[in-house]
Amino acid sequence: MIIKEADIKKFGGLENRKIQFSPGINVIYGENEKGKTTLQQFLKAMLFGMEKKRGKMSASNPYMKYEPWDTPSYFVGSLLFETGGKEFYLERNFYHKENSARLVNTKDLEELSVEQGDLQMLLGGVSAAAYENTFCVFQEQKGPGKDLYEMIRDEKSNFSATGDGSFQLSRALALLGEEQKKTEKKQKELEQEREKKRKELAVKEEMLGEEIRQQQGKLCEKKAEMELWRKNILEKKVVLPERRQSEDTEQESGMLHEKRQWNPLIVAGIVCFLLNHLLRDMLKLPTGVWFLFQCVFALMAVWGIVMTARRKHGEQAERIRKEQARQEENRRKAQAEAGADDARANLQSLKGAAAAIEETLQEKEIQRENIQQQKGEYDQPGTEEKELMQKTEAARLACGILGNLAGGLRDEKDDLLNEQMSSILSCITGGKYDHVLLDEKKGVQNVVRMSSRNPECYSEATMQQIYFAFRMAAGRMLIREEPLPFLLDEAFSGYDEKRLTNVLKWLGGEENQILIFTCRHLEGEILRKEGIAFSEIRL
Amino acid sequence: MIKFIQTADIHLGLEPDKGSPWSEKRKKDIFRSFVNVVEQVKKEQADLLLIPGDLFHRQPLKRELKEVSSLFAEVAPAHVVLIAGNHDYLHPRSYYRNFPWPENVHMLMDEQLGKIRLPDLDTTVWGCSFWKPEDGRRIYRRERIREPGLHILLGHGGDEKHHPFSTEEIREAGYDYAAFGHIHRPGQLVPDRIVMSGALEPTDCNDFGPHGYWSGTLSKGGCRVQFHSVKNCEYKKREIPVTPKMGSYQILEQTKEALADREPWEISHVIFTGRRDSEVELPIEEAGQLQRVVKLLDKTQPDYQYDKLKEEHKGTLLELFIREMESREDSRLNEEALYYGVHAILEAMER
Known part of the structure; x- marks a missing residue:
């Protein structure tokens, strides 16, 4: 932006003054009370407006300061300036009851609206505070206001994106966080659904497992029972044939017994009794002896008969007993055989039952395996779930990258600001001080031999120079869109000739329009000596 | 000349798109379609029904086997030859292992390439079953068949983890015809020679395109196959x-x-x-x-x-x-x- 002409109707001590300015450096020379500061205030007020404030602060308010004493309502001026290759006419009435502004494109006479922010737009969206703390240096100011630190902090954490608005990183990050939460929630829902299905199947599996265990138990029981019956049958099979054999031998021995039933005593007695008759006749035995023998033999026979009878009786009893025993045995055998048949039948039915159980068991086991397989299919998330997971991941990734980039950008901005401050100060001090940095807590620091100090630690002039460097660098950072004019009111009053030369040289290299207000001729002389083009304006 | 019908990857018992309103209907449709194919054997008086794997989606239950067994019995004297695929693989307790199939049904249960000779058709059908869900052996590679008669291969697989094969291998083995299962998209890998059956019905919502079964005639002079699409889904x-x-x-x-x-x-x-x-x-x-x-x-x-x-x-x-x-x-x-x-x-x- 280049201010071409200021037409002051009435502003403080200035009245009906038209002043033309050139691009580049303008040195506005004037003795004390000629209105240098007033002119500077007028230009700033024209660009950014001026309001009457009420209350305690009103005394130091420029409005009160520059309000015409005699004609308070005639508080008017206009400005001709050029920006973006177009010339504009700006007219303001500062009088608080008729505060108005008019902005016209001088070429096509198109009326623009200051109220609607057209002027603000031409100024690149820069605020009055930003301007006052940077390119617009007032005489009475030492360091820039605290506002500047805040503005820089904001600027660093905001990433002005298009110039037509400010971008808030925190908002973008919060939006990404919301997106993340949203997709995550949906995914969790799907996961829960899947988990529910899995659990349902797990319950089924469990139930089948229980059934299988029961069946296995039953099968074990049946098998044990079968084993019992099998043993039973086996036992009976072993016992029965043995009995039969011993019976057979007994019967045989019984037969033998039958054959030997004639007692030899009887036979001998009878034979001898008969023989005794023959012997009596043949040997002519005395009758006494014969009779004695006869008696003995008769006794033998009788004894034999008695014995035989007794045995026969015993045998009879024995036979009956045996017969009874045999009958008993037969009965038992029949019974056992009937029992074995029963056992066999039982065994058979048990076998059938066990087979049936085994079959159900197999069926259930296969069912269980199928369910396990099916359950396994729910172990992994489905495609929809995976997509949501990816979306969540994408939002998280974007959030991370954005944060990192912003951090990097912030560091870059820090670096850039420090670099620019350092280079300007180095320029002014002829390389004596070449390291200035902005500390978050301590503010601007001049670094000498690895230790940093506040500007206040230095001489008044050096302090001014450090702050000047800070203002200019901060101005470059905050005022990017439109190069606004530098308004420097007695900014270099404390500078020695060397440093003044240095700073003027530096200004000579800047593209902005520069208005230097001074009461000395020194600036003009140096510029002339250094061959730097400038215009001189005398108030 | 023999007439055959071929269908694979029927996945009986599967409920596709579980949770959707049509899931139950699709399950029934799959069974219905299978019944139709078996009935087609009778209608067309085919000699052979080839099922190269995955008749069932999971381990078949006994009643399920009884159900298909009675269906198969109906088509006698036509033969039914089947193998177990990677889904209905021969689990140690699988009912397949000792299921009493009717006489006209032959299951090639060997884990190695085995065969079944069908003297009335002068045909030998080769094949093997899956014993586990994954099996990466190149099981179909073999030396050339020199025996007389027709030779058919029933195969299941085609990807790395499931009996991988190349058409060259199959060709060189000298089969007159090879019927494959496993890949759900039907297609003739070598026209009239090596045919991927494709699923009878789509089993997954990503089984795009037509599905159905194949019929064909085979003689020493060559083979001709035809695709029949099933339009339930x-x-x-x-x-x-x-x-x-x-x-x-x-x-x-x-x-x-x-x-x-x-x-x-x-x-x-x-x-x-x-x-x-x-x-x-x-x-x-x-x-x-x-x-x-x-x-x-x-x-x-x-x-x-x-x-x-x-x-x-x-x-x-x-x-x-x-x-x-x-x-x-x-x-x-x-x-x-x-x-x-x-x-x-x-x-x-x-x-």
């Missing part, structure tokens, strides 16, 4: 082109319109394509509630012209972010992150 992709001018309502209307002329057996995947206004939310939920829509896919790009944005926002975080994301590898994740980031940055700009 067909999954189709329906692309809905979206433009930045369309709102959510319009997109939904467009979707409805696109689905209006569908065949009654179609089940659709709705895929949104094109560019959408970055502010517009796609009617995913609403479209999901339309009838016979199984899947919705958003392939639209938000209408951000990143190059233009970079130019317009030069030197800002936005440009930096776009550049950073573009320098990363091309992946869906990065693409989405780019979109989310740009969206958030633009949203966070006060206008």
